[in-house]
Amino acid sequence: MRLPHVGLDDPRISKVQIGLIGTPWDGGTTNRPGPRHGPRQLRDASTMIRAQNGATGVRPFELVNCADLGDVGPNPASVDDSLDRMTAFYDEIVAAGIVPLSAGGDHLCSLPILRSLAKTKPLGMIHFDSHTDLFNSYFGGMQYTHGTPFRRAVEEGLLDPARVVQIGIRGTAYDFEDRDFAKSVGIRVIPIEEFHERGAEDVMAEAREIAGDGETYVSYDIDFVDPAFAPGTGTPEVGGPNSYQSIQVARMLDGVNIVGADLVEVSPPFDQSGGTAFLGVSIMFEMLCNMALAVTKREN
Amino acid sequence: MRLPHVGLDDPRISKVQIGLIGTPWDGGTTNRPGPRHGPRQLRDASTMIRAQNGATGVRPFELVNCADLGDVGPNPASVDDSLDRMTAFYDEIVAAGIVPLSAGGDHLCSLPILRSLAKTKPLGMIHFDSHTDLFNSYFGGMQYTHGTPFRRAVEEGLLDPARVVQIGIRGTAYDFEDRDFAKSVGIRVIPIEEFHERGAEDVMAEAREIAGDGETYVSYDIDFVDPAFAPGTGTPEVGGPNSYQSIQVARMLDGVNIVGADLVEVSPPFDQSGGTAFLGVSIMFEMLCNMALAVTKREN
Amino acid sequence: MRLPHVGLDDPRISKVQIGLIGTPWDGGTTNRPGPRHGPRQLRDASTMIRAQNGATGVRPFELVNCADLGDVGPNPASVDDSLDRMTAFYDEIVAAGIVPLSAGGDHLCSLPILRSLAKTKPLGMIHFDSHTDLFNSYFGGMQYTHGTPFRRAVEEGLLDPARVVQIGIRGTAYDFEDRDFAKSVGIRVIPIEEFHERGAEDVMAEAREIAGDGETYVSYDIDFVDPAFAPGTGTPEVGGPNSYQSIQVARMLDGVNIVGADLVEVSPPFDQSGGTAFLGVSIMFEMLCNMALAVTKREN
Amino acid sequence: MRLPHVGLDDPRISKVQIGLIGTPWDGGTTNRPGPRHGPRQLRDASTMIRAQNGATGVRPFELVNCADLGDVGPNPASVDDSLDRMTAFYDEIVAAGIVPLSAGGDHLCSLPILRSLAKTKPLGMIHFDSHTDLFNSYFGGMQYTHGTPFRRAVEEGLLDPARVVQIGIRGTAYDFEDRDFAKSVGIRVIPIEEFHERGAEDVMAEAREIAGDGETYVSYDIDFVDPAFAPGTGTPEVGGPNSYQSIQVARMLDGVNIVGADLVEVSPPFDQSGGTAFLGVSIMFEMLCNMALAVTKREN
Amino acid sequence: MRLPHVGLDDPRISKVQIGLIGTPWDGGTTNRPGPRHGPRQLRDASTMIRAQNGATGVRPFELVNCADLGDVGPNPASVDDSLDRMTAFYDEIVAAGIVPLSAGGDHLCSLPILRSLAKTKPLGMIHFDSHTDLFNSYFGGMQYTHGTPFRRAVEEGLLDPARVVQIGIRGTAYDFEDRDFAKSVGIRVIPIEEFHERGAEDVMAEAREIAGDGETYVSYDIDFVDPAFAPGTGTPEVGGPNSYQSIQVARMLDGVNIVGADLVEVSPPFDQSGGTAFLGVSIMFEMLCNMALAVTKREN
C-alpha cells in the first residue's frame, strides 16, 4: 500500500500504530509453489489501493500511523524453530504497542502470532474460512499444519472458545472430528449454508456479538471466498461467497476491538493473473480501516 | 472418488448398487479437444472428494455399495454404432440392478442411457442445462447431436413429457422451435430469469413435484452453471447460477426416485486448471448422496 | 453479429437504422495491449449471438435495419486529432439518421460520440461503470483520458446533469473530487453498495425515471461487472455485479429513449479466453434490442 | 493479410492469381474446440503481416493479384458431402486459374483440394508434418480422417508417389503400417532425426529435387513444428524443429512449381495467446512469396 | 502407458521385469502444489504413448514384461519415515528382480531408491539436471532436501563417484561448494556450455564411457530441459537443451547397464497444459526402451 518500510530497529518504530507484516512461510520444501510467495504478490497488488475507502470514506493512513514492517524470516529446516522465530518477532511488535496486520503464508502462521498477542489473556476470534482448521492432527501425527492451528491455540489457552466464531465452513469431510471439538469447547461454527440463507449482515451482527467488547483477533483465509473469485489458493472449496460479500464481511467488523488480523493462504501459482491477490488486499484494506478505527477508539 | 474398479465380468458386480461410469464420447474426430476427455478429468478431480457430505452429513459409501465400472467404449467411426454399444453396456448394468451415475462426454450420451433405463416404461426427468436439447435437427439433417437427445427420447417414448422439467434455459436463440415443441408435449421449461427470481428452493420444490414418485432420471449439463464458475465447457451461456446454487439444486433432489443420473459436457481444454471438473464432481457427489438415499428407500 | 458491412459511402447506408461501429482506440503507443483490440475480439465473439432474444423474444434484426459500419480510424499520433476524426465520423452517422451502437476502445471514445449526438441539445445518460470518469484531470494536467470524458461532456454542455445517473461506482479512491463534482452539478451516483442492497430492478426503475422521456445515451463500461465474470479489462474493481445482473440491467433499459450506446474497455490481453468479450456482446445484444424498440417507437 | 475479399461470383475474380481460402472444418460436432476455428484465428493473426519479406525482400502483393476468397462451407452432418462441397468449391477456383493457399481446418481438408488440383494428372507433394497421414483407416473402418488423406490421395491417383516427400515424421507409433506403405509405393520419408542431423538446407535441397519441375502441392501441418513453438494443435509431438527452421523450410521452397498449398491443424483452444497462429501466418507468408514467384515464372 | 497394474502382493509380480512406480512425494505440507502430483500427470500423459519407438523401432512391451506397480506411499509427517518407507518398498522390488523406472516426486526420491539398489555395491550414475544436487545442506542444517540427495548417496557409499557424470549444470550460484565437492570425489560435471558446444552425441559417448559396463542408475530431472519446453517444474533454469536433445540423450543410453531410472521434478501447477508431462513420458519411454534392451542383454 505504498507505506514506508520501517525495520524493528528503526527509531521511527515507536510512532507506528499499525504494522503490516509479511509471513512468507508455508512449511514446504519446493522452490516456487505455494503461499510462501503470497506476501510478495499481495505487496504488488497493494500498490493499486488508494487512500480512501470508497464506501465508508475512512482514510486510515490519516487516522493512524501505518508502516510496512517487512517480512518475518522463518527457518524452512524446522517447523518448531520457525514458530519460535515468528513469535519472537511478534513479541517485539506487541512490546512496541503495534497492532499487526499480517499477510500469509499458510494458516499455521496464525499460531505464533496468537502466542504473542495472547500472552496475558485469551482472545476472541472472528475467523473466515471454508475449513475450521480445528483438526487434532494430520497424517497420523502432524501436530502443526495449516489444518490444526486453532486446535493448538485453544489447547494453549490463546483463544477463548466462547468468543470464537468461524464463518463459511463447507466442503466434503473425512469426518466431523473438528466440528465435534468445536461443539465441545463452545466455538460457534456458521456453515456456508447458514451464511447464504441468513445473509452477510445478519451473520456479522451475530459475529460482533460473539466477539463482544474484548480483545479480538481476525483471521481471514482467502479460501473463504468462492474459487471463481479467488482461484489462487491451495485448498479451494466451491460454493463460497462472492467478492462483494467477501469485502462486506470485512467492512462489517466495525466496532470490533481488533488487536491483530491476518489474511492467509493466497497462493500465487494458482492465480498468476494476480486477481486473487487484488481481492486479498481489498479485503485487507477494509480490515485496516476497522483496525484504524479500533486503535483510535482505544486511544481515546 | 477412490472407489474400487469393478468390471462387468467381475464377480463382485452382483453386489454393486450404484455404479459410476465414464462415457468418453463426443462424436468428434480430432484428438485432444472436447468432452471426450471429461471423464478422465472428473476422475482426477474426484480424488479430492471425501467420505462425508459436509452439509447433510450423509456418508453415501456406507449407505450403499458403490463401484467405478470404468469407461464405456464408443466407436468414433459411427454415431449409430456408438449409440448401440452404449445401450448394450447400460443394458448389462440395468440387468445387474445397478443404478448408473455417468460422467460425460457430450449430451448425446444421455440418449443411449435412457434407451436402457426406460425399456419398459417412460421416465420422468429433472434436467439442468442452459439449452433444452430439444431441437429436431442440426445443420439440415443431423438427427443425433448434443442438441437433440431429448427430442429423440420423447419421440421414442423414453420420457414422459408431463414428468419432465428443464431448469436454467437461456441465451440467444435461432428460434423457439425447441420451446414450442416443449409446450406442445407438455414439458415444463423454467428459464433462468424465473430461476433467479424465485430462487433455487422454490424452483426445486416444483421440480420435485413434477417428477413425483415415479422413476426419474437426472441429467445435469455443466453449462447450466455460469461460465465464471464452470468455464470448461463447449457452449457456455452467461447469466447462469453460481457455484453454491449449482450444488444446492443437486442437494435438493432429496426424495426424488432417481434411477440414473449423469453430468455431461465438461470439456478439459477450456479449463486446464481443473476447477470446472472439481465443481462437477462436487455436484456428482450431491447427486450420489441422493441416489444412495433413493436406493436405500426403494430397498426398504 | 454476422451483419452486412456497409461503408459510409455505400448507397445502402440510407436504409440503415442502427449501426454497429468499432472504435479501436486507447490512446496508447505499444502494439498489442489494450482496449484498442476490443472491437476485434467483440466482433469475433458476436458470431455466437443468434437472432432472437431468449428472454424477451425480441428479434431486433427484423424490427429495424442493422448494419456493421466498420471501424473508425483514430490517429495514434494525436489525442486531439483522434477526437476530431471520431466526431467527424459520427457526424456523418447522425446526419444519416443512424443510431450508433459502438464497441470500444477505452472510455474516452464516448466523448467524441457525444459531441456528435448532442450537437443541438444536451442528452440524458445512463452510465454503468465502477468509476465515475468525472475527474478533472490525471497526472497533473491530462484533460482527455479515460477517467475524464464525462467531466468534459458536462462542461461542454453535452450532458444534462439532472438526467444523468451512474450505477455501480466502487473501489478505493484518491479522494472524492469526482463525487463532489457530481453532487455539485446534480448527477445521481448509485454506488455498488446501494445497488446490491436495493437490487437491479429497483435501481433500474430509478434510472429510467431519471432519464425520463428525453433523448438518452447509454454508456456501459465492462468494468461495471465483477472481474470474476469479466477479467478482460484494464482497471478491474472487485465486488461488482454478476453476469446475470450485468445483462439484466441492459434488458431493463426498455422504454428508454436511446439515441446511442456504447460498450467500452474490453481489453483482450487480460482475457485471452474470450469470455469477457462474449459477455460484452451479450450485453450489447440486450442494448440493441432496446434500441430497436426505441427506434420503432420513435418512428411510429 | 488485409487482402480484399472477393467472392466466387464477384467480377474481380477473373483477375485473381492467388486466392487465400479458409477451410473451417474438422469433422467434429462440438461447438468450440478444434481446427475448425483455425481459419478465424489465422485471419486475425494475419493482420500483423506486412507487405515485404524481411529476409528476401519479395513483395508478393505487388508481384501477383492476391485476394481472400472467404471460407468454404462444409456440411457438419456428413463427411462425404463435405468432401464433395469442398471439391466443388476448389473446382471453380481451378477453373478460374487461381492458385489456392488454404488455411485449415484439419488435415483431411487436403484431400478434396487435391481432387480438384489433380484432376488431369497426379501432383508431386512436399509435406511437412510429424505424422505421415498415410494410414489406411482408423478405429477399424474410418476411411476419411485426418490420419488418412494421403493414403486416399495415392490410391485415387492424385499424387505421384515418386514425387512425394514427407519431412519431420516422428513420435511413438502403433506400428509402421504407414511407413511400410510409403516404402512400397516409393514415397520418401525423412524422419525428424535425419532432419536434425542433416539440417534444413540439405533436406530441402533433396525435397526440391524430389519434386522436380512438375506441378507440386505443398502441405504444411503445424504439428511439424515443436510444440514449444506451436502448442496450438491437437496432436503435438515433441522433438520438432524450432520456429526459425519452420520458416526456413517454407522459404526454401523457392523454385518449386507450386500449384497449391495449405497450412492445417492450427487449433485455437490449445493456444489462446495466438502465438501458434502468428507462426502459422508467418509460414504462410513465406509460402505465398514462393507461390507468387512460381506464378510469375509460369506466366513468363 | 496403459500397462496392467500389478500390486506387490499380486502373484503376477514374479513375472514382471520392469516396473513403473510413482513416487508422489515432495516433502511439502500444502495441498495442491508441487511435484507430488507429478506421477498423476505423467500417468495421464502416458496414455498418448504408443507401442513402438518411432526412431529405433524398439517395441519394449514385447521385449520384456512391464507393469505399473502403483504409487509408493510416503508419510508427509516425517521425512525420515518417508525415506524408510520408500526404501522398504523398493527393497521388495529389488528382491523380486524387478528393474524400477520411477516417476517423481522431487529429487530427494532418488535417495531411498538408491539405498535399495545399491545395497551390495555402489552404482554408477548418469544424471541429467541443471543442478548438481550435491549440496551439503540447505538453510543451515537441512540434510535431506531435493538439493542434497547425491551428496548423501556418495557419503553413504551408494554411488561410485568415479562412475558418476552430471550433465547440463547451469544457473547462477550461491557458491561452488557443490562443484568443489564433485571435484574432490571425482564426479564428472558437464556444464551446459560444454554440452551446447560439443553436442549431445559427443557428450553422451563420454557419459557411456564413464558409466562403463557396471551397474548404472539413470536420474533425469526435468529441469535439465529448457523451461520453454518444460515449464512445469519448480526451479527452472534458462539456457537448457531443447526437446529434441532432451529425448536424444535418453535414446543415447543404449548399451548402458541400467539397473534403475527415474524422471523427477515434474510439477503440474506450473504447466496445466500437460505439455511438460508429455515430454516427460516421451523421455521415460526412451529410457524404458534402453532398460528393456539392458534387461534382455543381462538375461542372455
Place this chain on the structure above:
Amino acid sequence: MRLPHVGLDDPRISKVQIGLIGTPWDGGTTNRPGPRHGPRQLRDASTMIRAQNGATGVRPFELVNCADLGDVGPNPASVDDSLDRMTAFYDEIVAAGIVPLSAGGDHLCSLPILRSLAKTKPLGMIHFDSHTDLFNSYFGGMQYTHGTPFRRAVEEGLLDPARVVQIGIRGTAYDFEDRDFAKSVGIRVIPIEEFHERGAEDVMAEAREIAGDGETYVSYDIDFVDPAFAPGTGTPEVGGPNSYQSIQVARMLDGVNIVGADLVEVSPPFDQSGGTAFLGVSIMFEMLCNMALAVTKREN
C-alpha cells in the same frame, strides 16, 4: 537482485559504481497493460539471481559497488516532459560517476538515457533486437515512439553510426526505409538469418570489433529472443534465438567498454508466469558481470 536501495539524495550514492534503475514508462494511457510494469516484474524475478555467475565464476557484487537506484518517474501526460525528466535523472547518475543498467519500459526509454550518457561525445552501441527502431516516424508524424529512438539518437549525434551494430533483425516489413537509413549512415545490421548461419560466437566477435575500445552502450530488446522463450513482449517476431543464445550473446560482451546498458520491452500481461522476466534478469546478470569487469578495468 536483493541489492540495497539507494536514493539519489542518499549519502551512500557516492560509493555506487553500477546502479540499477527502473524506467516504468510506455507512453500509454491504460492502467494495466504493457512494458510500464516490466521493471516491477523484473525486480520480482531478480530475487532468484544468486551471487555467482555459474559459467564464468564472476561475482559482480564483490567486484564493484552495486545499488538499486529505484524507478525514474515519467509524466504520463506528456512524452516531451517524460523524456526531459528521464534525462534529468540520468544526468545526476552520470554526474555521480555511476554506470546505469536500466530495466524498461519500452524502447523509447533508451533515448533520454543516451542523451545523458552521450553529452560530450557520441557512443558506440551493440543493439540486440528484432527491429531496428530506426524508423523516421510512425502514423504520419509521431517522432518519438518505441520504433524511432535510434533514428533520433543518430540525428542528435548521440551515437556514432560507424560503431553501431544491430543484431537479430527480422520479420515482415512495411518497407526497408529503416535499413536504407542504416546503410546510408553506416550502421551495421546483422539480420537473424546471418546470425543463425554464422553462430553467436562469430557474430559477437564482429560486434566487439565494431564497438572497439570506445565507450559503448548496450541495448537489449527482449523481443530479440524467440517468443517461445520470451512471450512476454508486445511485438514478438518468430524465428529468433533460443534462451541459451540469448544469454550467450550477453556473456560475449566481455571486453566491451560498456558505459551503460538496458533491457527493455518486457511486458508482464503477455507472460503472467514470469518466465520472460526470469530470462530477462538472467540476461541482465550477464550484462552486469561484464559491466563490472569494464568498470574494474577502467578504474585500473
